[in-house]
Amino acid sequence: MNYDDAIDEERRKMVSLSGAWFIIVTLTLSSFVLFYSYFLDDNQHITANSYSKYFALTYILFIGTLWVVRTLNPFYLDKNWMRNASILIFINGIIWGGIVFCYVMESRLLGPVFLCVIILFCGIVSGYSLTLIGIYSLPIFSSLLISTYLKDGLLHSLYMCIILSGVWFIIKTSDSLIKKRINKEIATSLILEKKAFNACHNAQIDYLTGVFNRRGFEVEFKKAVSECVIEQKPFAIILVDIDYFKKINDTFGHVAGDECLIAVADKIQKCLKFFVSSISRYGGDEFIIIVNEATSEKVEMICNNIKNSINENSLKSIGDKCISVTQGAAICDNARSVNDIISCADSALYEAKQNGRNCYQVVE
Ligand SMILES: Nc1nc2c(ncn2[C@@H]2O[C@H](COP(=O)(O)OP(=O)(O)OP(=O)(O)O)[C@@H](O)[C@H]2O)c(=O)[nH]1
Structure with a gap:
């Protein structure tokens, strides 16, 4: 098994774990959101303007949190966290644009579909398998569909961000954990190989003169x-x-x-x-x-x-x-x-x- 196969294997194991965790969190959040939205005033309207405002605010908070987490525990996030965060913002920008567009067009289904297409695209580009992308897309799709019933802009923004950053975070942290583990295994096997080589070499050397025996x-x-x-x-x-x-x-x-x-x-x-x-x-x-x-x-x-x-x-x-x-x-x-x-x-x-x-x- 080569390095890439080993990573894929570990990824699969990790995905079933993180996927299950993610489904539970998403469903809990969805029920909470649904319950809350039930009591909302029907006259509250969501506009593209309020979306972008809350979107910006939430991401400032998001980046701030990442920075704090990284400062407190530098090993928790991998070195490219800033780049990852920027990609996340970029992808979300597109998604939010799409969702706002869908609202303007008065369609509840198009937003989540649009989001899942983006995730599918990003997943394939990043080399993830279709099963894996499916595991992440399904809860996102269902929870987003539920969340479109929300009328409150801030809550909606927050909810969407939690879902999306959750996905991204799980993928990134599980990936860096997998790579760390594989690297450790490779290092261990290299040490063992070297020890075996030394043992074999020592068995061929005359202890008194240092030449071959x-x-x-x-x-x-x-x-x-x-x-x-x-x-x-x-x-x-x-x-x-x-x-x-x-x-x-x-x-x-x-x-x-x-x-x-x-x-x-x-x-x-x-x-x-x-x-x-x-x-x-x-x-x-x-x-x-x-x-x-x-x-x-x-x-x-x-x-x-x-x-x-x-x-x-x-x-x-x-x-x-x-x-x-x-x-x-x-x-x-x-x-x-x-x-x-x-x-x-x-x-x-x-x-x-x-x-x-x-x-x-x-x-x-
Ligand atoms: N100090 C020492 N002696 C050893 C070692 N291994 C073998 N010997 C001795 O080497 C000697 C070899 O003796 P012989 O084969 O008769 O060799 P030789 O006296 O050089 O006789 P010729 O080869 O005919 O000149 C023996 O006395 C062994 O005990 C060792 O590791 N260290």
């Missing part, structure tokens, strides 16, 4: 394989093993061993900075690198950079000694060799170890 590697490996199979882009696997790591652990302790692992991961990451690649911790002291769009020159260059970079610096935690790594790399340039690529890199690593460690071996 075995699970992260699987994801990166699948990406590289699909690029190789679909787009024929070759990739390479480099296995990096710390030389005599067990001895480091045994001599300087596990904390020193951990520092070695962090330092090696850091150095490898720096060497890979300018290449499309990823690094993961594959096992205890073994790292695995995926180099995308690989060529043998590129892979040799990376292996050489890693070797030199790790040899260059000594580590305090292991008595200012330097560490070294042995690397085995394999390049996969066709879909058939995808399944064997890791064991090829492993064999290359074994070969490099046989050659005396602190070196690398690349196979294609």
Whole structure:
């Protein structure tokens, strides 16, 4: 469900509620008005002049009330309340013009019909459904029909304004409430999505070195394989093993061993900075690198950079000694060799170890 559908759905729910409320209020008002008009003097006449006078007065009061409500509770009305009020005045101006015209023409039915046509037009233009417009138009129509029996200009003006502003107010406030609720729901789902993303990301990271763990590697490996199979882009696997790591652990302790692992991961990451690649911790002291769009020159260059970079610096935690790594790399340039690529890199690593460690071996 997209944003607009969600708003429409909420609107429908809200409309049945506000529609029911509006019908009750309108009917109560109508009975009151009818009761009052029953006692009116038949000689009181309504003229176009008295309509416009009371119309102006009522709207000054209306705008004043809106202003007070907004000052007391800024969140109650939406930001465009002034524009909404102006539209309301404009629409009512047309309606009142129509009603006065109908009175002049001595027709009681034309006024309410004219009003409902205007509401229909405004409703359709604003994107409301016909059912919704019907719910609002029906009580308005019936109550206006009743109110045309009124002879008192002021009461009539007041009554009409209450009805019309009621409609407008319900539509506007229910709409802004709906939008606020939907926005809140969207914000909540975005937060949940982000949390899920973070959880998924954290599950793929090695807590000690900060590079991908075995699970992260699987994801990166699948990406590289699909690029190789679909787009024929070759990739390479480099296995990096710390030389005599067990001895480091045994001599300087596990904390020193951990520092070695962090330092090696850091150095490898720096060497890979300018290449499309990823690094993961594959096992205890073994790292695995995926180099995308690989060529043998590129892979040799990376292996050489890693070797030199790790040899260059000594580590305090292991008595200012330097560490070294042995690397085995394999390049996969066709879909058939995808399944064997890791064991090829492993064999290359074994070969490099046989050659005396602190070196690398690349196979294609
Ligand atoms: N400090 C530390 N040690 C670890 C961790 N994970 C595994 N190890 C140790 O890493 C050592 C790996 O030993 P080996 O696989 O024999 O590797 P090696 O001593 O480097 O031998 P070669 O690879 O043949 O040079 C084991 O002693 C493990 O206990 C870790 O997270 N931290």
